[in-house]
Amino acid sequence: MARRMLLSLLNGPIGRFVLGFLERVAPGQPGSLRILTYHRLESPDLFDQQMRFIAERFHVISMQELFDAGGSGSELPPNAVMITFDDAYEEFADHAWPILRRYQLPVTLFVPTAFPDNPDHQLWWDKLHHALTQTSRRGFIENGTYSYPLSTAKQRKAAYKQLRIYLKSVQHHEALAEVDRICQQLEVASTENDVLSWERLRQLAAEGVTLGAHTRNHPLLTQISLDEAVTEAVGSLADLENEIGDTLPIFAYPSGGHTKEIAEALKQAGFAFAFTTERGTNNMRQLRPQQMHRNNITPYASLSVLRAWLLIATVNPKQLLKRKKAA
Numbered sequence: 001m002a003r004r005m006l007l008s009l010l011n012g013p014i015g016r017f018v019l020g021f022l023e024r025v026a027p028g029q030p031g032s033l034r035i036l037t038y039h040r041l042e043s044p045d046l047f048d049q050q051m052r053f054i055a056e057r058f059h060v061i062s063m064q065e066l067f068d069a070g071g072s073g074s075e076l077p078p079n080a081v082m083i084t085f086d087d088a089y090e091e092f093a094d095h096a097w098p099i100l101r102r103y104q105l106p107v108t109l110f111v112p113t114a115f116p117d118n119p120d121h122q123l124w125w126d127k128l129h130h131a132l133t134q135t136s137r138r139g140f141i142e143n144g145t146y147s148y149p150l151s152t153a154k155q156r157k158a159a160y161k162q163l164r165i166y167l168k169s170v171q172h173h174e175a176l177a178e179v180d181r182i183c184q185q186l187e188v189a190s191t192e193n194d195v196l197s198w199e200r201l202r203q204l205a206a207e208g209v210t211l212g213a214h215t216r217n218h219p220l221l222t223q224i225s226l227d228e229a230v231t232e233a234v235g236s237l238a239d240l241e242n243e244i245g246d247t248l249p250i251f252a253y254p255s256g257g258h259t260k261e262i263a264e265a266l267k268q269a270g271f272a273f274a275f276t277t278e279r280g281t282n283n284m285r286q287l288r289p290q291q292m293h294r295n296n297i298t299p300y301a302s303l304s305v306l307r308a309w310l311l312i313a314t315v316n317p318k319q320l321l322k323r324k325k326a327a
Contacts, residue, residue, distance in 0.1 A: 084252065
């Protein structure tokens with residue numbers, strides 16, 4: 001209830017006035033970089049509004065510009081923002097890229113490389129969502145750990161949300177096996193994945209999209225061994241190099257899952273930058289290249305919500321807590 005009231009206020013005239021005022025008076029942080037990440041698009045028109053706003057108010061940098069600044073120690077331009085997409089869904093090429101090209105905004109697309117041209121290899125949350133929305137079964141979905149009713153669309157949506165949380169808490173191979181069991185129980189056949197093909201990815205790269213590694217099979221790296229995590233990351237980069245050509249040594253953690261040990265292992269494996277989903281701003285003067293902050297923008301986020309996140313991201317909440325403790 002409180003969240004809905006906050007969103008209603010934020011999207012209304014008072015919220016827009018407050019956002020405009022804060023945008024005018026909020027001091028910019030020298031050497032700071034805010035990174036946005038998207039996955040799917042609910043509304044291309046909404047994405048167009050967001051990109052038009054960003055193009056008018058911010059300096060959007062490319063991944064190469066980040067490399068150049070990180071290597072030389074040079075300053076980024078004021079109001080620097082980077083745009084990224086994870087998972088390489090077809091709608092990126094169909095909807096997002098034409099809008100980004102129109103506003104001449106550079107973008108990086110992180111690819112789970114076992115999925116292109118492999119239609120039967122589905123991302124597990126898409127497989128789960130398809131099963132829960134398409135099943136004709138009602139009653140309950142359950143095992144010894146959980147039990148969720150499926151009688152209404154609202155209940156199936158809630159079940160999907162709770163199952164995603166649960167499945168991210170178990171080992172990756174257990175999560176995959178459980179999704180298969182649920183699909184069998186719900187009697188729903190799998191559909192083909194909608195990850196871009198290698199042909200389309202090569203076309204995007206030729207048109208200026210930067211491609212980056214996102215593992216091969218998209219496991220949560222904290223739910224597999226350290227050796228497996230490195231193998232997934234290095235293998236994904238190798239796949240891109242084989243299919244696309246020269247590729248920057250960059251990586252996005254699936255669902256942001258990482259530890260300091262994983263970040264250090266990727267550094268030793270040669271990755272210059274690795275990107276989390278921890279909200280906040282990256283301070284180029286105190287950079288943690290293997291733990292870069294990114295701010296996830298959901299498919300339903302309005303323009304006002306995006307503006308609010310861009311404001312909030314100017315200060316890292318963890319840094320605020322440290323300051324309070326120090327005081």
